[in-house]
Amino acid sequence: xxxxxxxxxxxxxxxxxxxxxxxxxxxxxxxxxxxxxxxxxxxxxxxxxxxxxxxxxxxxxxxx
Numbered sequence: 244x245x246x247x248x249x250x251x252x253x254x255x256x257x258x259x260x261x262x263x264x265x266x267x268x269x270x271x272x273x274x275x276x277x278x279x280x281x282x283x284x285x286x287x288x289x290x291x292x293x294x295x296x297x298x299x300x301x302x303x304x305x306x307x
Contacts, residue, residue, distance in 0.1 A: 265290075
């Protein structure tokens with residue numbers, strides 16, 4: 244943990260913007276490609292609340 248924090252501090256002082264994997268995924272989605280299904284699958288696999296939301300949404304739209 245100490246090594247990680249020191250590395251983060253060095254990168255931050257050098258001007259790097261530290262962000263989470265979710266922030267990186269959203270940046271790539273915005274700037275790199277329009278892959279809604281891929282981003283949704285990535286988020287569903289790693290964020291349980293998002294998976295529940297998408298399950299509810301898909302069930303609702305399938306019934307229409």
